[in-house]
Amino acid sequence: MPEFFLPFRDEAAWRAWRATQPPGIAQAVGVAAARHGVTDPLTGVMGLAPVDALQGAPRRALQLALRVVLRRQGWAHRQDLRIIARTDPAPALHRLGLLAPHDSLHAEGRADLLVGDAAGWENALPALRPGGIVIVPLPASIGPGAWSQVARLRGAGFADASLVLIASARHAIATEGEGLVPLLLATRGVAAAPLPGIEAPAGLPGRLAALMALPRSGTTLLTAMFQVHSKVDAVFEPWNGRVLDGAADATLPRLLDKAGIAPDASRCLFVKETAAHLDFLGHFRLMLDQSPLPLDRVALMLLRRPAHTFLSEVERRGQWWGDQVPLDARQFGLWCDKYRRAVSTMLAILRDQDGTLVAFEALAANPAALLPRIAALIGVPVEPAQLHYERHLDLSLVRGDLNVGRNPTPISDDSVRQRARSERLVGQLAAGSPHAAWFDALTALHAAVAEAGLLRHRALPAALLEPLA
Known part of the structure; x- marks a missing residue:
């Protein structure tokens, strides 16, 4: 093409x-x-x-x-x-x-x-x-x-x-x-x-959807819902999953080659990366900037309630990797220190790409309502199999959430209700932290996105974005 x-x-x-x-x-x-x-x-x-x-x-x-x-x-x-x-x-x-x-x-x-x-x-x-x-x-x-x-x-x-x-x-x-x-x-x-x-001259997909988020925000679930789409090829965390190596691989032809995906102008490439390492976001941004699809691409950021994101990361590190992670002020401070720049970087990418924020809770609570809106942004029709992704998912391709990769379950908001029980504790940790203002600003941004389900970056008021820059 x-x-x-x-x-x-x-x-x-x-x-x-x-x-x-x-x-x-x-x-x-x-x-x-x-x-x-x-x-x-x-x-x-x-x-x-x-x-x-x-x-x-x-x-x-x-x-x-x-x-x-x-x-x-x-x-x-x-x-x-x-x-x-x-x-x-x-x-x-x-x-x-x-x-x-x-x-x-x-x-x-x-x-x-x-x-x-x-x-x-x-x-x-x-x-x-x-x-x-x-x-x-x-x-x-x-x-x-x-x-x-x-x-x-x-x-x-x-x-x-x-x-x-x-x-x-x-x-x-x-x-x-x-x-x-x-x-x-x-x-x-x-x-x-x-x-x-x-x-x-040749070797491109028809469309590109790029998804990013903090770890434990639901990107594996959303990517899985598009991996089962008949017109989508999905790549889970190309840098974190070691499909790509550094900035030198930050091009679409390189990604297609290393992921074993044949370029097809009638298909969409859906790629997700998390902010597990700030360098990965930099490579992801470079791939978007160098993408020869200036119009037929969409940048998405999945945003989960910050307190729940923190709680989920602490819990899963213990369950999956055996880390002894106490739920205390020190861990909260380390989490904020690590992800402040990541949030700023992702919002800057959305600004440059005219991207969209998506609320995890809205997707989990009512996927039948929000998924068609996300699909319309990407430029593909929604398919019934996406709402029952767990029946069709190719587990060998999944990287990220081990639960989705090993034992995918139907979409639900059970985790949202479970995390809400411990949310008051996170509020107490934040109240005494030097990161309190930043954490409150991120929580306010999430509230605005959660109310709408998804929001274009350009629709967000400066008052919500400036404290996170």
């Missing part, structure tokens, strides 16, 4: 790549799209390809570029773009299939978008506020004028201005001739964050 998103900052780099570009990109994209269908870059919905599989490719390239740059800005699913155009913005909105027009175009915090698809678009550049986005369609044949426009954008304060070449079998984006759809892309005032470069 050819996938390219290639930003070039100067003509020399473009010419060097052009001399070695793979042949037949347009043909490969057309064949793949006709076989697998077309995924809409904005909604992620897959449909049948038109008779001419590449019909509408320039429009989809604009949509894809917009989503990539919005994700980089942390605005991945914004619905409040302020469209700047020399004429009524409605035609541009309609052509791109972006948004409905907004009445209050100058509201605080809205993101500016300038679509340079009409003469004189450069005259509107001064109207863009910091972070404003410029997308300019280009002729299929790239000439000197394109590089002059890149230079003028840089001179106008768009330091990351680049000529971007896009081809995607997943989104049916390609053109005859050069093969890739060219456009200009720039953001005002962005200098330190270069556009991501993606070149993945």
